[in-house]
Amino acid sequence: MDIETVADEIVLIATEYGLDVIGAIIILIIGNIISKQVPKVLQKVMDKRGIDPTVSQFLCNFARFAILAITLLLVLAQFGVQTASLIAVLGAAGLAIGLALQGTLSNVAGGVMLLIFRxxxxxxxxxxxxxxxxxxxxxxxxxxxxxxxxxxxxxxxxxxxxxxxxxYSFHPTRRMDLVIGIAYEDDIDKARDIIDRLIKADERSHKEPAHVIEVIELADSSVNFTVRVWCDNGNYFPLKFALTKAIKQTFDKEGISIPYPQRTVHMLTEN
Missing domain, CATH: 2.30.30.60 (SH3 type barrels.)
Structure with missing residues (x-):
């Protein structure tokens, strides 16, 4: 094969595929630029809206790879490759992978929802x-x-x-509930006044909404009060512990008993 024949072949190939090659190169350049710029724009938008960095990074990477995949398909189409069949194969492969990793994918989806809706x-x-x-x-x-x-x-x-x-930490305030029992022989109004006084004396209890002290149940061995007090979220357990202790100690001093379940056993003897 002489030089003239080789030159003719090169000219023929260049004439037949030259525009396709140039178009493919242009598509690659544009696709590469877009794949870098779009994630940056998305990142700025999500930063302004306060979206979690983990979610924003995941979405930006997903957008970049999606653009690169579309660019690759456009390049193949430029050379006459039937991308429809390729897309079908990739779709089937993606479906198979998705079914195999459905547990993992559900965790990823759940993580995205948790990070977005917080x-x-x-x-x-x-x-x-x-x-x-x-x-x-x-x-x-x-x-x-x-x-x-x-x-x-x-x-x-x-x-x-x-x-x-x-x-339990979402709201700044929280209601603390107690159930306090007294003996049937004790003075209900006196017990209520003691609880009311102790609540008002503790600065951690809120004035509004007002606390509630009401008889809720006539139980087997006690008359039960329900006590509901609003406080700051961080004071929930300290206030609950302090009030429980103070109520017990004050009841002891004031002669009000807190009954506990008792069982009377009668012994039968044969004469």
């Missing part, structure tokens, strides 16, 4: 997924809790998002 934040005490504890971390796959005795609990996000979430 039903709980780090430091909140919650009950979620059948467990209770203080939230230490929320990732795309798991939620980490620390129980009251400082045991780490890792819950898949699919379980957390798919169940009821009770956030």
């Amino acid at each position: 039903p709980m934040r780090v430091g909140n005490y919650v009950e979620a997924g059948g467990h209770g504890g203080t939230v230490k971390n929320i990732t795309l796959f798991t939620t980490e809790l620390a129980t009251v005795d400082n045991i780490q609990v890792l819950i898949p996000n699919g379980q957390v998002w798919g169940s009821a979430i009770r956030n």
Whole structure:
């Protein structure tokens, strides 16, 4: 094959595929630029709206790879490759992978929902997924809790998002409830006045909403009061502990008894 024949072949190839090659290069350049710029714009928008960094990073990476995948398909189409069949193959492969990893994908979806809607934040005490504890971390796959005795609990996000979430730290105030029993022989009004005085004396109890002290039950061995007091969320347990102790000590001084279940046994003897 002489030089003239080679030159003719090169000219023929360049004439037939030259525009396609140039178009593919242009598509690659534009696609690469877009894949870098779009995530930056998305990142700025999500930062302004206060979206969690974990979620924003995940969405930005997803957008970048999606744009690159579309760019690759456009390049193949430029050379006449039937992308419809390729898309069908990729779709089938994606479906198979999705079915195999459906548990993991549900956890990722749950993590995204938790990070976007923020039903709980780090430091909140919650009950979620059948467990209770203080939230230490929320990732795309798991939620980490620390129980009251400082045991780490890792819950898949699919379980957390798919169940009821009770956030005890969400509101700044919280109602503290006590049930106090006195003997049937004791003075109900006197006991109520003592509880009322102790609540008012503790500065951690709120004036509004007003506290409630009412007889709720005539039990087997006691007359039971329900005591409801509003306080700051952080004072819930300190106030509950202090009031319980103060009520017991003051009842002892004032001669009001707190009964406990008793059982009378009659011994039968044969004559």
